[in-house]
Amino acid sequence: MSTLDSKGTIFNIQHYSIHDGPGIRTSVFLKGCPLSCLWCQNPESNSVRPQLMYNRDTCTGCLGCIGTCPQNAIRQDFDKVITDRALCTGCGECSAVCPSKSRTIMGKTMTSDDVYQEVSKDALFYRNSGGGVTITGGEVLFQPLFARDILRRCMENNIHTAIETCGYADWRAFSEILPYVDLVIYDIKHMDSTMHRKGTGVGNERILENLARISSEMSIPIIARTPIIPGYNDTEDNARLMAAFLRDNVRTCQEVNLLPYHNLGVGKKSQLEEEPSFISHAPGSGEMENLRTIIRSYGIEVI
Ligand code: SF4
Ligand code: SF4
Structure with missing residues (x-):
């Protein structure tokens, strides 16, 4: 460069x-x-940082994303998948495994x-x-x-x-x-x-x-x-x-x-x-x- x-x-x-x-x-x-x-x-x-977008409507609740997060920012709360935005760095690990493309990284x-x-x-x-x-x-x-x-x-x-x-x-x-x-x-x-x-x-x-x-x-x-x-x-x-x-x-x-x-x-x-x-x-x-x-x-x- x-x-x-x-x-x-x-x-x-x-x-x-x-x-x-x-x-x-x-x-x-x-x-x-x-x-x-x-x-x-x-x-x-x-x-200015990459940000996680999460589409609740298309999430199937498979829970595949939870174990992938290096920040432990994702958890299950009854029938919901919750992301702690304060912990999320926008690394994209969770979006890579999401089968329904409900998690995407913007940026x-x-x-x-x-x-x-x-x-x-x-x-x-x-x-x-x-x-x-x-x-x-x-x-x-x-x-x-x-x-x-x-x-x-x-x-x-x-x-x-x-x-x-x-x-x-x-x-x-x-x-x-x-x-x-x-x-x-x-x-x-x-x-x-x-x-x-x-x-x-x-x-x-x-x-x-x-x-x-x-x-x-x-x-x-x-x-x-x-x-x-x-x-x-x-x-x-x-x-x-x-x-x-x-x-x-x-x-x-x-x-x-x-x-x-x-x-x-x-x-x-x-x-x-x-x-x-x-x-x-x-x-x-x-x-x-x-x-x-x-x-x-x-x-x-x-x-
Ligand atoms: S983008 Fe990275 S830090 Fe944020 S929830 Fe997904 S895996 Fe965790
Ligand atoms: S991997 Fe995708 S579809 Fe599965 S619970 Fe996570 S966000 Fe929902």
């Missing part, structure tokens, strides 16, 4: 993705995130070269469709050197590069990777910092400041992306504040993507044996259209 070939933890590489930037893309999902959004769709990405260590070799298999699709590689997560800036080395290899080989980020990072982490990024997909959860903290655990000042700097100092094209969470950020005021901020501070913003909330994260939380912290409903199409009309009135394209 050279100094340009760092190691990191990923939880998925998704080929033929069409929602994370232009053309046909490969999306690389890194583990680890500094935010804890109540509505998180990918809770298996929150920790594995790869080198940036491993990742590059995998994503470069689709180079022909990228060329023909105007696509490329998107690094997302989790949060890409949680593992900035790993992300940088993947992005650099892609850029050196003429593969279009994008990152999706929540923006909550030190500017030094951004400056490591931005020279190798063609497009930034930037999440904006809420324009009010108190509400932002309530929903994600952190305020939004640093996030908005970084967003403006990426545009003004690096001139990189930006797609702003907002999950529309009913009862949280679906107000007309929030849409107006966001549109005005983008118009006045982010001149390289190409478009806004509005993503209606869905509750896929709830099932994943159950497999992580965590309580769902928040369940909402999907916003109606009329509500989405109204927000789109408001943002468009500021001269910004909305998808």
Whole structure:
């Protein structure tokens, strides 16, 4: 492994993705995130370590997993199989013996070269469709050197590069990777910092400041992306504040993507044996259209 070939933890590489930037893309999902959004769709990405997922519905109760655990973290409790999450290291010994695949490990260590070799298999699709590689997560800036080395290899080989980020990072982490990024997909959860903290655990000042700097100092094209969470950020005021901020501070913003909330994260939380912290409903199409009309009135394209 050279100094340009760092190691990191990923939880998925998704080929033929069409929602994370232009053309046909490969999306690389890194583990680890500094935010804890109540509505998180990918809770298996929150920790940077590999994590055990357990599907109670498919477990046959064969008890084959109990004796395999080096931490003695698994026990039987009447008709249930219980895992002590505080002891579990995510080693994967139990998942290797589970006949019903009810136990899986989310996350594995790869080198940036491993990742590059995998994503470069689709180079022909990228060329023909105007696509490329998107690094997302989790949060890409949680593992900035790993992300940088993947992005650099892609850029050196003429593969279009994008990152999706929540923006909550030190500017030094951004400056490591931005020279190798063609497009930034930037999440904006809420324009009010108190509400932002309530929903994600952190305020939004640093996030908005970084967003403006990426545009003004690096001139990189930006797609702003907002999950529309009913009862949280679906107000007309929030849409107006966001549109005005983008118009006045982010001149390289190409478009806004509005993503209606869905509750896929709830099932994943159950497999992580965590309580769902928040369940909402999907916003109606009329509500989405109204927000789109408001943002468009500021001269910004909305998808
Ligand atoms: S992943 Fe490893 S430590 Fe965790 S329960 Fe399974 S065997 Fe035990
Ligand atoms: S090995 Fe799999 S199916 Fe058997 S008890 Fe353990 S989790 Fe359930």
